[in-house]
Amino acid sequence: MKWAKFIEDKNKLFWFVHSAGWFGFALVYYLSSLLHDLRDIFVVIIFLNAYAGWLFSIPLRYVYRYVWNYSPLKIAASVIVTSAVTGVLWQVVQNINFWEIYKHGYRPEHIIYYTRNGLFSFSIMLSWSVLYFGTKYYQMLQKERQNVLQANTVAHQAQLKMLRYQLNPHFLFNTLNAISTLILVKENTTANAMVTKLSEFLRYSLDKDPMKKVTLESELQALKLYLDIEKVRFEERLQVNFHVAKDCQQALVPSMILQPLAENSIKYAIAVQEQGGAITVNVSKFGRDLLIELTDNGPGAEIKNGNLFREHGVGLANSRERLQALYGNEFSLVVSNNEPNGVKVNIRMPYETGTIE
CATH class of the missing domain: 3.30.565.10 (Histidine kinase-like ATPase, C-terminal domain)
Structure with a gap:
């Protein structure tokens, strides 16, 4: 019963899934880093990057709430644009973390290099967005299903009472x-x-x-x-x-x-x-x-x-x-x-x- 109430609490469910998702990202990131024989300090970078992703993706929730009732085309455009912008900003922070900590204050020759690997970060934020909308639509469908079941139950009870009192x-x-x-x-x-x-x-x-x-x-x-x-x-x-x-x-x-x-x-x-x-x-x-x-x-x-x-x-x-x-x-x-x-x-x-x- 406690787990069912937790699932029904949309706010708690969001923070749980949001945090668990970024923890999973950090874990996969760490396991993949083991293949490249990197220094131990890279674990700190992984933590900072995951934490940055955790922070940068929070505003997406409120943006998507705002555009929720838009047309499907506008929603798709909003998702792509916000995921791209958030992904690029997150990638800039990741590159700075890597250069400052792992490469001891390295600076690239051109500012464009701060967005290097931005496409990968965009794909991560886009995946987060798809998961968010998928979860929201699933919750909506479940709610509709519950409403239909409740309506059928009420109608069923009314029918029985009508038959009985007749x-x-x-x-x-x-x-x-x-x-x-x-x-x-x-x-x-x-x-x-x-x-x-x-x-x-x-x-x-x-x-x-x-x-x-x-x-x-x-x-x-x-x-x-x-x-x-x-x-x-x-x-x-x-x-x-x-x-x-x-x-x-x-x-x-x-x-x-x-x-x-x-x-x-x-x-x-x-x-x-x-x-x-x-x-x-x-x-x-x-x-x-x-x-x-x-x-x-x-x-x-x-x-x-x-x-x-x-x-x-x-x-x-x-x-x-x-x-x-x-x-x-x-x-x-x-x-x-x-x-x-x-x-x-x-x-x-x-x-x-x-x-x-």
Whole structure:
């Protein structure tokens, strides 16, 4: 983490790379001097030349900051000119160091000799400039990439929340109507119990972050609250059965993933039959997958290629989109005909356990 913060600090990164680069230059310069059997005093010249290069290249940073937003042609021209001028000035200092220290105060016949080997110094400064711009463009691209990833994450979270909140309130009006009816017929105890369960269910649905997962045990408790509310409406017409393997209780699942499936069964299987019907939930583990099956014994529906075709039905489509957003391709949601009648929904998702934050 400290190294990542250091990399993100552009100022510290510049001084580190700048100093390391000139140290590397001095090291290569020293190793190459060993081939020529020079006196030990040449090490001092190497140090002074590297230090001079370190100093002369610092102003380039501020010049390039100034021209950063220029057109590419103007930037290229600025880089060449500044690298040439800086390279020549640096070469003059290098020659003076060499003549004063190694040649004991030697003076050339013509002033032009002070710029001897200036082309080499120009190439070094040009390399420094290219490295500077390359690093800056790389940092810019990395920043843009982070911005894109952050934007995608925000959009992803917004999509999940939208899908999640679209699922919750479908049964609310029916429940409130049922409570109103109970109050009118003076079934106050039942109405009070129904209000309490509705309050607990809504608290669960609103408190749970759609970006986080919950234990299956918690999700089943919420589903039972929802079905208990519906039982007040349908009484004996609604039968509910749960078959959950013990090793699946603490498995992690998306919050409110089962309620829309049960809601579909209530709407299209229980409510449309005079005698009502049954909803059965089976949960098991197979290998590394968690398997959830919800079935009803209603009149069935038109099913093609694992998709359910019902007018105004959005619950299953949203459930599939939520699973897609959370698990990518590592899930399946298949709708099929139940035997002897009704609809069966099978969900497969990765079996995960862990601590809920």
